[in-house]
Amino acid sequence: MTTKTETMTRQAPAQDAGAFPVPRLDQQLCFALYSASGLMTKLYRPLLDPLGLTYPQYLAMLALWQHSPSTIGELGAALGLDSATLTPLIKRMEAGGLVTRRRDSADERRVLVEPTAKGEALRARMKDVQEGLSCAMPLERAELKALHGTLTRLVAGLREATADQD
Amino acid sequence: MTTKTETMTRQAPAQDAGAFPVPRLDQQLCFALYSASGLMTKLYRPLLDPLGLTYPQYLAMLALWQHSPSTIGELGAALGLDSATLTPLIKRMEAGGLVTRRRDSADERRVLVEPTAKGEALRARMKDVQEGLSCAMPLERAELKALHGTLTRLVAGLREATADQD
DNA sequence: TCCATTTAATTTGTACACGATTAATTAGTG
DNA sequence: CACTAATTAATCGTGTACAAATTAAATGGA
Numbered sequence: 001m002t003t004k005t006e007t008m009t010r011q012a013p014a015q016d017a018g019a020f021p022v023p024r025l026d027q028q029l030c031f032a033l034y035s036a037s038g039l040m041t042k043l044y045r046p047l048l049d050p051l052g053l054t055y056p057q058y059l060a061m062l063a064l065w066q067h068s069p070s071t072i073g074e075l076g077a078a079l080g081l082d083s084a085t086l087t088p089l090i091k092r093m094e095a096g097g098l099v100t101r102r103r104d105s106a107d108e109r110r111v112l113v114e115p116t117a118k119g120e121a122l123r124a125r126m127k128d129v130q131e132g133l134s135c136a137m138p139l140e141r142a143e144l145k146a147l148h149g150t151l152t153r154l155v156a157g158l159r160e161a162t163a164d165q166d
Numbered sequence: 167m168t169t170k171t172e173t174m175t176r177q178a179p180a181q182d183a184g185a186f187p188v189p190r191l192d193q194q195l196c197f198a199l200y201s202a203s204g205l206m207t208k209l210y211r212p213l214l215d216p217l218g219l220t221y222p223q224y225l226a227m228l229a230l231w232q233h234s235p236s237t238i239g240e241l242g243a244a245l246g247l248d249s250a251t252l253t254p255l256i257k258r259m260e261a262g263g264l265v266t267r268r269r270d271s272a273d274e275r276r277v278l279v280e281p282t283a284k285g286e287a288l289r290a291r292m293k294d295v296q297e298g299l300s301c302a303m304p305l306e307r308a309e310l311k312a313l314h315g316t317l318t319r320l321v322a323g324l325r326e327a328t329a330d331q332d
Numbered sequence: 333t334c335c336a337t338t339t340a341a342t343t344t345g346t347a348c349a350c351g352a353t354t355a356a357t358t359a360g361t362g
Numbered sequence: 363c364a365c366t367a368a369t370t371a372a373t374c375g376t377g378t379a380c381a382a383a384t385t386a387a388a389t390g391g392a
């Protein structure tokens with residue numbers, strides 16, 4: 001009588017009465033962020049492919065257009081990536097002719113990264129990327145604005161909360 | 167007189183009058199999502215490490231606790247990942263003793279994934295993970311709720327917008 | 333029944349992403 | 363000035379992540 005029901009259904013197994021309910025995937029904020037981020041990358045891909053850029057490389061170009069030359073460390077701070085990720089990423093961009101890398105003569109530890117003429121030329125094509133993207137965005141302009149604001153505060157808070165793990 | 171000013175400053179270069187302004191990193195929704203997602207992963211790491219789970223593996227366990235056995239394809243649909251990502255991920259979880267893999271005898275193409283006793287045992291430790299996490303979240307409960315709602319609609323819309331790229 | 337098509341998972345190749353370590357350089361202190 | 367401490371990239375190892383090609387199995391006609 002007690003062991004009889006243990007092989008009934010697999011769908012709601014072993015949930016003791018009063019036990020902590022296992023969090024559902026669709027109720028997890030982290031999963032919504034994870035999914036949204038991945039889908040945005042997928043949305044950018046066809047727009048960036050013809051430019052010879054991956055999505056992280058596109059972010060790096062945005063940072064460099066804003067401020068260059070930049071060191072690996074500065075790029076890392078701007079993008080939230082560490083040198084183990086950026087060093088090979090920048091080297092691939094260098095191989096693609098989009099940026100130059102050189103040691104800072106004033107401090108030989110630093111590596112200065114700067115767009116090439118070819119890299120600068122991509123600036124002119126950003127209009128199409130932005131337009132192509134905003135057309136595909138499923139939310140209202142005001143909603144996107146509000147979402148961006150909330151995310152910005154979330155990111156600022158998370159940076160503090162994870163600051164110890166560097 | 168014309169070529170004299172071309173080496174002035176590096177900070178605001180070559181922005182033709184009326185040209186499309188290069189989008190700023192901190193104004194890009196995609197970058198906010200990218201940063202937030204990465205920081206959430208970093209926030210989970212110390213909580214999941216003692217369980218022997220990476221963050222994507224944690225998501226896979228959530229999906230399996232919700233519904234198992236699941237095929238690779240079902241997990242892929244739930245998580246938004248393709249089989250080329252999931253196959254090795256699940257194999258690592260199998261090597262860690264958290265799940266079992268077996269071919270479906272009714273359809274030998276399918277692989278059924280199911281938590282082991284050890285995997286089921288992790289359920290009991292999810293309370294600590296959830297609590298440890300929500301303590302570190304920098305936003306108000308209501309704000310998080312609203313953010314989750316907006317993201318859910320964004321994800322649904324992006325799924326449609328990217329549905330052709332499968 | 334046979335075979336073309338479809339489906340499911342795996343494999344291969346490329347590109348992130350991070351923790352931990354290392355190597356080179358610079359800064360600081362006595 | 364010597365020598366240690368701190369800083370900066372690069373490297374190594376492991377784990378995602380996806381496109382494209384491959385293999386194996388099931389399905390749907392002719």
